[in-house]
Amino acid sequence: MSIPRRWIPNQHGAWAMLAVPYLAGVLTGSPTWIQLPLFVAWLLGYCAVFHAEQRVRLRRASRNPRAAARHTRPALVLGTATAALGLVLLVAEPWLGVAAALMAPFLAVNVHYARRNRERALVNGLVAVVPACGMLLVALRLGGGTVAQGLAPAAACLLYFAGTVPYVKTMIRERRSAAYRKGSVAYHAVALVAAALLNPWLAVPFAVYLARAAVLPGRGLRVPVVGAVEVGCSLLLLGFLVGVYG
Incomplete structure (x- = not known):
């Protein structure tokens, strides 16, 4: 299926959040063929949900x-x-239905905010x-790993990507807000301690x-520069997760 370019969401920051936890799950386990169609379904699903939410909002x-x-x-x-x-x-791996069901409540919250025109x-x-980071556990289990094995790297992903939400706001929409800036720094200080408790090596990227x-x-900084920095930070996280847990 050829997807028109205009159908691809322009939410550039979302792509790293979709890809990095998935790749961490693949690379910290044993890569298998079924992880590829999972990733395709994951990306298609994101695009479908994006357009559904935009329709609801508009x-x-x-x-x-x-x-x-x-x-x-x-x-x-x-x-x-x-x-x-x-x-x-689902036919190949029925337990994926449970994973999808666990993600559904988070999707419902996102749709609720879209309906109220408060996506930001x-x-x-x-x-x-949360569901984006949960994809690490799904990909890892498909590769023969266990949920227990994936909890620490998934938590590290959650610590990082949750931090990008207030941080990016301090760079763009809330760049004049001292409260957002202080809150972002405070969060990242706590995240550094939490990451170090997961594994001392994770203190480096955090x-x-x-x-x-x-x-x-x-x-x-211009928006493309902000985006480039986040791409670099995401790759840094992926490298450390694979090095520590792979």
């Missing part, structure tokens, strides 16, 4: 009915493709992080994250 927020309508077709096509691939995966709310961003949360806000 039906209430926009006076132009075409604004919401343009998301209908991609939501249906991508959702159908996700369901079809998901059915194949701090809580909504934090809620979205010290970098704390430094960037303390130093970069207020420097007027």
Whole structure:
């Protein structure tokens, strides 16, 4: 299936959150063929949900009915493709249905915020992080690992990606908010301690994250630069997770 370019969500920060926990699960276990269709279904599902949420949001927020309508077709096509691939995966690994069910409440919260046109709310961003990091456990188990084996690296992912939510706000939408900046730094200081308790080596990347949360806000960095820094931070996390837990 060829996906039109306009169907691909422009939420650039989401792609690292979708990919890094999944890759950490694959690379800390034993890679297997079924992880590939899982990743395709994961990305298709994200795109489908994005368009569904935009349709829900714009039906209430926009006076132009075409604004919401343009998301209908991609939501249906991508959702159908996700369901079809998901059915194949369920036949091969029925327990994936349990994983999907566990993610559903978080999706419901995201839809609720979209309906209220509050997608940028701090809580909504934090809620979205949880199932993304949970994908590490799914990918790892498909590769022969156990949930217990994946708890520590999944927790490290959660600590990092939860921190990106307030941090990115201090760089863009809340760049003039001293309260957000202090809150972001405080969170990253706590995350550094928590990561070190998971494994002392994880203190290295989390010290970098704390430094960037303390130093970069207020420097007027352009959005592409902010994004590039986060890509680098995400790859740093992936490297340490594979090195420590692989």
